[in-house]
Amino acid sequence: MNLEVLEKSEHKLSFVVEGISIEMANAIRRIIQSEIPVMAIDEVIILKNDSPLYDEIISHRLGLIPLTTDLDTYKLPRDCTCGGYGCPLCQVSLTCEVTNTTNTPLEIYSGDLKSNDPKIIPVDPTIPIVKIDKNDKLILEAYAILGITKDHVKWQAVSNVFYRFYPEIEFDDNKCAKCPDRCIVSRMCPEKLYDFSNQKTPKLLEDYWKKCTLCESCVRDCPEKAIKVGEKVNTYIFFIESDGVLPFAMIIKKTFEIFLEKVDEFIEKLAAIEIKT
Ligand SMILES: [Zn+2]
Structure with a gap:
């Protein structure tokens, strides 16, 4: 080759x-x-939302924000020892607490999300989430996990x-x-x-x-x-076009790891069945 x-x-x-x-x-x-796992927000707890957008719309927008991903540290929830309930090995928490103390409407951006892991942050801090009026607040807590595009397009490793x-x-x-x-x-x-x-x-x-x-x-x-x-x-x-969630070297490495896992799984399943001749 x-x-x-x-x-x-x-x-x-x-x-x-x-x-x-x-x-x-x-x-x-x-x-x-x-099939390449990447991080995306999957759960949102809205504590205060004075913005004109419904909680669901804000949650949807948060889910689509590309996050930098660390595949060496984090595991897919289904493969994690916690059984997918959520632990520091499979979940990252991001919080957003903004009060508009100015006299004009204030735009809230992806950069306003504060992560508890500096390696898992929005790829671009200038993605608009919502605008709030003076004296209004937005307070929320979000949880990001690894996932694959087969389950939802927000977990997309490449554009x-x-x-x-x-x-x-x-x-x-x-x-x-x-x-x-x-x-x-x-x-x-x-x-x-x-x-x-x-x-x-x-x-x-x-x-x-x-x-x-x-x-x-x-x-x-x-x-x-x-x-x-x-x-x-x-x-x-x-x-290949990427939005920056993973470096290209990692995308290619992971691709071949997944490919070899699939070959192994195929061989295993083939050995387990009886083929009639
Ligand atoms: Zn876990």
Whole structure:
């Protein structure tokens, strides 16, 4: 297997992976999308709410605030020794106590949530929760636990994950040379992947494969049928976008841990059943 990282920033990761089957690529995508545990608020006790929003709406908004996650310390409640009742190994408490002492309405942000663990805090402190009027109060206590996207979308480790086939485009220069239309494909390609500045034969940009979405508009538009679009066997370009709840290195590590657990579970279950021949 070959792997080449194309882009890595705080919120985006893209890489080319070569030498894995499509089933494997899809398993990686599905685990990243729905099975990596992250922290999110799951229970809220509202002690005072003078805001115009109902308690339920505030609770819902709190649940969707991305929280930084520490998978080395915390366990999923179902795997915890407390049996899921809530203990320092599976639960974090966040409190919010704000009184508007100004003469104007006051916005309450995710940064107003005070966590009892400095490692589990809102990823972004500027997410608005609610606005309260002068002399009004909002006092609440919230509990965050680990969970997975399969149970609720608030436990989402990534904002987006997808892969596409590695495109390979070939075209026949001889056919291009006699084409009366100079050159409709270079004008119509939605990603502008063809360079026709020499006015003789179109040339593909060197890194066309990074942008090509395999829409095949070039195949349809070319009057000479000079273009063939295919894909490189067992090669995929992955794109992952994160809201910052977990670093990418941890997302990838956890993905393969979960994958291996699933393989073990499959082998175990297969051994336990009798297969009729
Ligand atoms: Zn516990």
